[in-house]
Amino acid sequence: MIANRRFTLVARPQGLPCESDFRLTQEPAPTIGEGEFLVRNHYASIDPAIRGWLEPGGNYMEPVALGDAVRASTIGIVEQSNNPAFPLGQWVMGLNKIEFYSVGRADGFTHPIDVSAVPSPTAYLSVAGAVGLTAWFGVEEVMKPVAGQTLLVSGAAGAVGSLIGQLARRRGARVVGIAGGPEKCAKLTGRYHYDAAIDYRGKDADALGAAIAEACPDGVDFVYENVGGVCLDAALMNINTGALVVICGLISEYNSAPYGTRNVWQLLVKTATMRGYLLTQYLDKFPEGARAMADLVAQGAIVYDEHIEEGIDNALSSMLRLFEGSNQGKMILKLT
Numbered sequence: 001m002i003a004n005r006r007f008t009l010v011a012r013p014q015g016l017p018c019e020s021d022f023r024l025t026q027e028p029a030p031t032i033g034e035g036e037f038l039v040r041n042h043y044a045s046i047d048p049a050i051r052g053w054l055e056p057g058g059n060y061m062e063p064v065a066l067g068d069a070v071r072a073s074t075i076g077i078v079e080q081s082n083n084p085a086f087p088l089g090q091w092v093m094g095l096n097k098i099e100f101y102s103v104g105r106a107d108g109f110t111h112p113i114d115v116s117a118v119p120s121p122t123a124y125l126s127v128a129g130a131v132g133l134t135a136w137f138g139v140e141e142v143m144k145p146v147a148g149q150t151l152l153v154s155g156a157a158g159a160v161g162s163l164i165g166q167l168a169r170r171r172g173a174r175v176v177g178i179a180g181g182p183e184k185c186a187k188l189t190g191r192y193h194y195d196a197a198i199d200y201r202g203k204d205a206d207a208l209g210a211a212i213a214e215a216c217p218d219g220v221d222f223v224y225e226n227v228g229g230v231c232l233d234a235a236l237m238n239i240n241t242g243a244l245v246v247i248c249g250l251i252s253e254y255n256s257a258p259y260g261t262r263n264v265w266q267l268l269v270k271t272a273t274m275r276g277y278l279l280t281q282y283l284d285k286f287p288e289g290a291r292a293m294a295d296l297v298a299q300g301a302i303v304y305d306e307h308i309e310e311g312i313d314n315a316l317s318s319m320l321r322l323f324e325g326s327n328q329g330k331m332i333l334k335l336t
Contacts, residue, residue, distance in 0.1 A: 002029035006069040007098035007315040013054055016255045016323060021054075022070070022316055029101040037104045038080035043308075044098045045073040045125040046318045046331040051254045060278060069097035070315070074335075075113065075124050078104070091115045093124045098315050100335060117294055120306075126159060126330035127304040130279055132293040134248065135163035137282045139171065140292075142246055142275075143222045147172030150216050152235055154200075155226030155251065157184040159304075159330035162192045164224050166302045169193055173222075176215050178208075178231055180325050191303060200231060205262070208234035219243075227252045229259040236263035245274040255323060305329030 003026050011021045032038050052059035053071050064071050074096040078086050083106055086092065094110030096102035104110035115121045118128050126132065138160075145151050151168045155161045156177025165175040165188070177194040179185050185197035196215040200208055212220070212234055219240035225232050228250030239245065245267070253259050267274055282289065296302045307329040309318045314333065321327040 002101065003027075004029040004099055004101045005312050006100070007312055008069050009054060009064050009066055011066070012056055013051075013255075017051070017054065017316065017319060019316060024313065025069075030103050032080055032082055032103055035083050035106055036081075037078050037083050037086040039074070039076040039092055039094070039096065039102045039104050039110065040079045041074040041076040041096060041100060041102055041335050043075050043122055043125055044315075044333045044335055045130070046315070046322065046333055047072070047130075048249055048251045048254060048322055050319065051323075060280070069099045071095065072098045073125060073130060074098075074102065075121055076102070086110075086112065091121060093129065098312065098333070098335070100312070118297070122306055122308065122332055123294075123297070123304075125332050126306050127163065127297055127302070128290055128294050131159045131330055132163060132304075133282070133286060133289045134160050134279045135167055136289045136293055137279065137285065138164060138224060138246065138248065138277060139167040140289075141282060141285075142277055143168070143224070143244060145171050145173035145222055149221040150174045150176065150218060151222040151224060152176050152178070152212065152216065152220045152238070153194075153224045153226070154178045154228075154231040154235065155249070156188055156194060156197070157192070158226060160248065161224070161226055162188075163302065163304060165192050165194045168222075169195070170301070176212070176220075178212075178227070184325075191305075200227075203230070203234075205230045205233040205237075209237040212238045222246070224248060225250070228261075229253055233259075233261055233263045236261070236266040239266055239270050239272050241270045241272070243270055243272040245272060247274065247276045251323070306332055308332045308334055310334045 008025045013021045075093045078090045157179040176196045177188040188194040188197040220238045223235045223245040226249040229252040307327040
């Protein structure tokens with residue numbers, strides 16, 4: 001019998017997820033039917049979006065069912081197959097679960113990947129995967145900044161934020177990042193080539209707003225929001241006329257009551273626009289985005305970081321790192 005270890009949801013988190021909300025279970029690996037294939041997951045992507053999927057109402061996807069393994073993007077190798085398009089030994093990426101074995105289907109979310117085209121297979125969970133594509137389409141399709149414009153990014157030292165700044169700067173924009181602590185701020189300007197970095201720690205919305213004003217004396221033309229709460233309130237007080245505020249995430253509010261943004265009135269005053277952004281809007285362009293990001297990595301034109309924790313037993317601690325801000329790059333869990 002092939003044992004399938006699974007990181008299973010047993011209770012809806014109330015605030016920050018805790019150990020009693022989950023259980024590591026073990027059961028026989030699933031059997032495959034006609035046209036299906038069995039994937040041995042090697043790595044799982046630990047993303048802020050997972051927190052929303054644990055809520056009873058879900059968000060942009062159905063909630064994870066109690067008693068089921070937690071949903072996540074994974075990469076792995078096909079070990080059994082009833083589908084000639086997915087031969088044994090093929091590396092694949094898909095939206096699966098935090099478990100050792102998942103069933104793939106030709107009409108599902110799983111697709112083959114070429115691990116020879118990237119420095120490491122894990123790149124398909126970071127720079128060449130959803131993270132890289134989120135940054136690519138956010139810059140190249142949603143915002144399209146140009147020289148003379150200023151882009152403000154919250155959560156700028158995170159997996160997406162670190163790429164957003166580099167891509168926007170390639171287009172000539174001035175990029176300013178918000179991060180937590182002097183170490184991450186130094187990384188923004190030193191490694192990710194942000195023009196300026198702002199430490200949000202210890203600042204309320206007014207103090208953070210003043211810091212943004214100092215770093216952006218000509219105002220802000222684009223806000224790429226990953227954090228929400230105080231960061232969004234402070235950013236809104238610095239937007240220019242006709243600015244675009246892109247909401248990619250609100251991680252500061254995922255484990256607590258909504259902050260209640262006070263400064264939305266600035267959208268009216270500055271005739272600005274605020275819009276939500278989901279990567280799924282660009283499904284048909286995924287191949288071109290992946291090629292573009294892989295090319296930039298091959299050219300040494302962008303840098304990226306991964307934080308890999310090992311063992312399915314560390315699934316919860318890896319998730320909590322996201323909310324603590326203690327991860328040093330894209331959070332990935334090595335399952336084997």
